Amino acid sequence: MGASDRPTFASDASRQIYEYVERHGTVDRDKLLEFVALPAGEFRTHLEGLISDGYLEEDDGTLRIAVEFGAVEEYDIDDLEFTIRPAHHDDFDGLIETIRDVTAAETYVVAESIAEELLYENAIMRHNSVRSRMFFVATVEGEVVGWTHLELPQIDRLQGTAQQTVGVRQAYQGHGIGSTLLERGIEWAEANGFRKVYNSVPVTNEHALAFLAHRGWDTEAIRRDHYVVGDELVDEVMMAREL
Known part of the structure; x- marks a missing residue:
């Protein structure tokens, strides 16, 4: 996802997950499940969709928004x-x-x-x-x-x-x-x-x-x-x- 692209979501659940991570900068995957009102299986499906679509990235259980905007x-x-x-x-x-x-x-x-x-x-x-x-x-x-x-x-x-x-x-x-x-x-x-x-x-x-x-x-x-x-x-x- 580019920084100039406006995020869009396939479902309210995906939006809820993304917006929580976006507001908090970094979020532990297990703690995020505690804060969103979703069954574990549904949460996992939506989260994996956000990661595969390039909206979120995960590093050793820590989630953050994924925005591509430049190289080193x-x-x-x-x-x-x-x-x-x-x-x-x-x-x-x-x-x-x-x-x-x-x-x-x-x-x-x-x-x-x-x-x-x-x-x-x-x-x-x-x-x-x-x-x-x-x-x-x-x-x-x-x-x-x-x-x-x-x-x-x-x-x-x-x-x-x-x-x-x-x-x-x-x-x-x-x-x-x-x-x-x-x-x-x-x-x-x-x-x-x-x-x-x-x-x-x-x-x-x-x-x-x-x-x-x-x-x-x-x-x-x-x-x-x-x-x-x-x-x-x-x-x-x-x-x-x-x-």
Whole structure:
């Protein structure tokens, strides 16, 4: 199942199973049976159908949603070796720490809100009939040091545009990781039929605005006094890139 595909189900039971796993990120197979009101045989039939259809995947009894959205890629820039790949649930703590590292140094309200969503939902991936959320991460020796995130609305009138965020830990900036992550997200969005990505940044975050502008992003709109930073009202700059 692709991240831009809206999930459809053959039965209410299959929907019930999928939605429970989707909401919880990862679920133990035996515990899932306790929470869904289905006989064991019927549960097994519907679950195996979801796995064979590519909606769920199972690893040693642990279930998660199965979304195909990219391969693992290795880079060596300025003598720093790093990997960019799709995020998975085991990256949860490292992803939160990385977002907090970035937002501690620069005001990035959207990224802060994404970290809070992750903590509240306890799931990296979301993919349902309303929205999808996906991440690529950059790792150095297995440690998450950067991310790019795409928020993908499933509502018809909003499909075609995606919100993107990107960030790299301070200690790893200046090695091309941020640029590589940004382009990885853009390439994925373009390959999957999106026509535009956008990023909303406080006007005080001059580094982020210059980073995006240098890479072909344009200022699409400014929302006056949209954020409260400290005791001051701060404009939001909405940057966009046509694909």
